[in-house]
Amino acid sequence: MTAHWQPPSIPPLDEAARQAARERQRQLTKPPGSLGRLEALSTALAAMQATPRPRVCHKAVLIMAGDHGVTQAGVSAYPSEVTAQMVHNFVRGGAAIAVLARQMGARLRVVDVGVAAPLPPHPQVYARKVRPGTANMLQGPAMTLAEAQAALAVGAEVVALEHAAGLDVLVLGDMGIGNTTPAAALAAVFTGHPPRVLVGRGTGLDDAGLARKIAVVEQALARHRPRADAPLEALAAVGGLEIAALAGAMLAAAARRVPVVMDGYIVTAAALVAAAFRPAVRHYLIAGHRSAEPGHARMLEALALTPLLNLDLRLGEGSGAALALPLVEAAARLLNEMSTFAEAGVSDRPS
Amino acid sequence: MTAHWQPPSIPPLDEAARQAARERQRQLTKPPGSLGRLEALSTALAAMQATPRPRVCHKAVLIMAGDHGVTQAGVSAYPSEVTAQMVHNFVRGGAAIAVLARQMGARLRVVDVGVAAPLPPHPQVYARKVRPGTANMLQGPAMTLAEAQAALAVGAEVVALEHAAGLDVLVLGDMGIGNTTPAAALAAVFTGHPPRVLVGRGTGLDDAGLARKIAVVEQALARHRPRADAPLEALAAVGGLEIAALAGAMLAAAARRVPVVMDGYIVTAAALVAAAFRPAVRHYLIAGHRSAEPGHARMLEALALTPLLNLDLRLGEGSGAALALPLVEAAARLLNEMSTFAEAGVSDRPS
Numbered sequence: 001m002t003a004h005w006q007p008p009s010i011p012p013l014d015e016a017a018r019q020a021a022r023e024r025q026r027q028l029t030k031p032p033g034s035l036g037r038l039e040a041l042s043t044a045l046a047a048m049q050a051t052p053r054p055r056v057c058h059k060a061v062l063i064m065a066g067d068h069g070v071t072q073a074g075v076s077a078y079p080s081e082v083t084a085q086m087v088h089n090f091v092r093g094g095a096a097i098a099v100l101a102r103q104m105g106a107r108l109r110v111v112d113v114g115v116a117a118p119l120p121p122h123p124q125v126y127a128r129k130v131r132p133g134t135a136n137m138l139q140g141p142a143m144t145l146a147e148a149q150a151a152l153a154v155g156a157e158v159v160a161l162e163h164a165a166g167l168d169v170l171v172l173g174d175m176g177i178g179n180t181t182p183a184a185a186l187a188a189v190f191t192g193h194p195p196r197v198l199v200g201r202g203t204g205l206d207d208a209g210l211a212r213k214i215a216v217v218e219q220a221l222a223r224h225r226p227r228a229d230a231p232l233e234a235l236a237a238v239g240g241l242e243i244a245a246l247a248g249a250m251l252a253a254a255a256r257r258v259p260v261v262m263d264g265y266i267v268t269a270a271a272l273v274a275a276a277f278r279p280a281v282r283h284y285l286i287a288g289h290r291s292a293e294p295g296h297a298r299m300l301e302a303l304a305l306t307p308l309l310n311l312d313l314r315l316g317e318g319s320g321a322a323l324a325l326p327l328v329e330a331a332a333r334l335l336n337e338m339s340t341f342a343e344a345g346v347s348d349r350p351s
Numbered sequence: 352m353t354a355h356w357q358p359p360s361i362p363p364l365d366e367a368a369r370q371a372a373r374e375r376q377r378q379l380t381k382p383p384g385s386l387g388r389l390e391a392l393s394t395a396l397a398a399m400q401a402t403p404r405p406r407v408c409h410k411a412v413l414i415m416a417g418d419h420g421v422t423q424a425g426v427s428a429y430p431s432e433v434t435a436q437m438v439h440n441f442v443r444g445g446a447a448i449a450v451l452a453r454q455m456g457a458r459l460r461v462v463d464v465g466v467a468a469p470l471p472p473h474p475q476v477y478a479r480k481v482r483p484g485t486a487n488m489l490q491g492p493a494m495t496l497a498e499a500q501a502a503l504a505v506g507a508e509v510v511a512l513e514h515a516a517g518l519d520v521l522v523l524g525d526m527g528i529g530n531t532t533p534a535a536a537l538a539a540v541f542t543g544h545p546p547r548v549l550v551g552r553g554t555g556l557d558d559a560g561l562a563r564k565i566a567v568v569e570q571a572l573a574r575h576r577p578r579a580d581a582p583l584e585a586l587a588a589v590g591g592l593e594i595a596a597l598a599g600a601m602l603a604a605a606a607r608r609v610p611v612v613m614d615g616y617i618v619t620a621a622a623l624v625a626a627a628f629r630p631a632v633r634h635y636l637i638a639g640h641r642s643a644e645p646g647h648a649r650m651l652e653a654l655a656l657t658p659l660l661n662l663d664l665r666l667g668e669g670s671g672a673a674l675a676l677p678l679v680e681a682a683a684r685l686l687n688e689m690s691t692f693a694e695a696g697v698s699d700r701p702s
Contacts, residue, residue: 029440030447031428031554035670036643036663077382077700085697089380094690096381103677103684203382204700292387310661311678312387319386326454326677327662333454339445346436349428349555 005153005248007277008255010284014050021046021054027340031349035334037308038327041286042335045328048259048284049168053336056329058166059106061097061173061318062158062249063090066114066151066242067133068178069142070220075213076178077204080133083177084117086317090175091124096315097173100322104329106171109162113154114176114241126161128154130241134182137220141237142182148236148244155248163256170253171288171325173318174266176242177203180293183269185217185238187295189226190272191302198295200265203314231276239273246270251277254284261328263321264291264313268299275303288324289313356504356599358628359606361635365401372397372405378691382700386685388659389678392637393686396679399610399635400519404687407680409517410457412448412524412669413509413600414441417465417502417593418484419529420493421571426532426564428555431484434528435468437668441526442475447666448524451673455680457522460513464505465527465592477512479505481592485533488571492588493533499587499595506599514607521604522639522676524669525617527593528554531644534620536568536589538646540577541623542653549646551616551665582627590624597621602628605635612679614672615642615664619650626654639675640664 021043026032033039045054065087071080089095090110093102101108111126112119116133119125130150134142143151159170180202187198195217201210226234235244247270253260254274262268262285274281287300289309300307308324341348372394377383384390396405416438422431440446441461444453452459462477463470467484470476481501485493494502510521531553538549546568552561577585586595598621604611605625613619613636625632638651640660651658659675692699 028447029437029445030666034554034664034666035447036665038662038664038674079698079700082698085695086380089690089695089697092690092695094380094688094695096379096386096685096689099684099688100681102688103681203385308662309678311389311659313385313389314387315381315385323389323678323681327660327674330451330454330674333450334447337445337450337453338447339440339443344436344440344443344445346440347430347433349430 005149008251010254010278010280011257013047013283015047017050017052018043018047020052021335024052025335028338029341029344029346038331038334041331045259045332049257054332055168056332058168059325060162060167061101061106061108061171061322063097063110063173063175063318064113064242064245065110065175066240067116068176068182068240069134069136070138070181070216071178072136073138073216075181075216076202078177080116080177083175084115084119086175087115087119091122095317096319097317097322100319104322104325106325111154111158111245113151113245126158130154134240137238138216142239143236145232145236148232151241151244152248155245156252159249159252163258167258169259169261169328171261171318171321172246172249172267173263173321174242174246174316176240179240179266181213181216182238182240182243183266184295185220186234186269186273187299188221189234190228190276191298193298198298200293200295228276231273235273243270247274250274251281254281259284259286261286261288261321261324263288263318264316265293265296266316268296271303272299286328289320356500359602361605361629361631362608364398364634366398368401368403369394369398371403372686375403376686379689380692380695380697389682389685393682396610396683400608405683406519407683409519410676411513411518412452412457412459412522412673414448414461414524414526414669415593415596416461416463416526417591418467419527419533419591420485420487421489421532421567422529423487424489424567426567427529427553429528431467431528434526435466435470437526438466438470442473446668447670448668448673451670455673455676457676462505462509462596464502464596477509481505485591488589489567493590494587496583496587499583502592502595503599506596507603510600510603514609518609520610520612520679522612522669522672523597523600523618524614524672525593525597525667527591530591530617532564532567533589533591533594534617535646536571537585537620537624538650539572540585541579541627542649544649549649551644551646579627582624586624594621598625601625602632605632610635610637612637612639612672612675614639614669615667616644616647617667619647622654623650637679640671
């Protein structure tokens, strides 16, 4: 087990590239500002990728998968065995994210960082199980510090491999029955909001289930007293293996200047952890959507990120991020492929 | 000139197909409702196309282009000659909508229904000029009733041709320097809101330009007194050739059960006209986005449509609709391509 993970250093945004991209935006055949948020997104991509002509050609969706001991407390509408079943469904092409990755021209990879059940080898699955699911955070830490580090390192390693294969933009998603509970606990640690405003119904809890889930998060926080200035310890106490891998993946992507399109509740909780290690990671994050899970908006606010989509999605798997990917790609393509007024022989307005 | 256009009859939505699609949605491998607005969109597509398995494979972007005599009154930041220049830019691939149509896998066609300048023949351009731009609505009607009918018929004819070539979903856009002025006038007629809340800065007017544009719309309405219960007369008095063609295209698409993804301010003004002819056309319209042009939200409210995107776009050309197209396609593909719990061997939650 690689337990020597350290948060990587994150390069500053390239402001010269952003400025050059802005200069080009101004010359494109459209009224200035008429592409709205896509204009700022295109120049942000330039600053992240350190080029005035950012690219969104090579796209990968990485789904980090893990199970959660806290499901013993009845915090999910679905049984834990669904995590492994859904991994099969991802790679067989029948899950929502598989459909969306196909449509968007992104390759799909699943990382088993902590699925409880054994998974057969598959070319689209990275077998990197740190342990078969976390322990129940109500009875002790979800994992050891060494396990949390190992899961962070899995995220970093997989991004390094995917980057070597060609990666312009990374889409991150999650799979893990029960994982909105650790995500809510981490959100409470890093946003300072109380569990009752952060905890939602997940995949479909009723009122009693919701009350139980809030109580579980409150108990876990009371037991472990995780602190925002000790992110590794917080992750180990109340986090999840796939959440740790997501945080490690984000940091590794940002270290390589690869923009990350974030999915919803779980991925954003991981972003809060990543930002606690390295605040500059935020500059490489694009919020794909705002989830229907009510606490998600608070988490995005804490990261100062504005989501691209708001479609009441609450599936996870990276689905909201994949749906936002065409907008990110469009921002880059418009900047790159549109003609300037001079090239097209179109009259600019008199200035 | 075909001046015998009549609004077509619009078939009712197929509620049996919608119900069958809902039944399938319920069995897909995801928590019920977790795909948010895309679930209702997928079943709406089923009801429009009259099949439980709607398709978004064959996609066309149609841009209706025309010029406007009212530009003489100084209502636009750009000169009229830009309309023809941009048509060249569309078919040469350098305009925003050309980039987006390529990305989204949609064919792009431009319809010259009233561009002032002569346009050379081009395989992507339908040459259907009714007249070389409208007259100045401050001095008389923008066009005759026969011309308005002819422009409506052009929209219908082009949709018939495109439908024969294979058309699952139609994306509509506009090009016409000065056309936010007639669009605002029509919006005032059909929403009942005063010009000052409907008129915006278009491609970039300053404060004095905005005040002038509001006054122009007020004067045109005072002169012609167009009425919501006489849409052909209103269109002729204060409309535009491309706006008429857009309305004709929407009605023709709805008549053939082809869903229409609407762009922003101009296309939505055309939708108000179309709905005045046949209120049922609304059921076949999907609002691609909400424009930054402030009056657009009022127009969407009047049609009871909720936009998919809200990215502060205000370009026109069909750009906002093209950006929403992947969401519409995703809705259909998720419904069609996702596995059911039974197919995937995934445990549904205990009910």
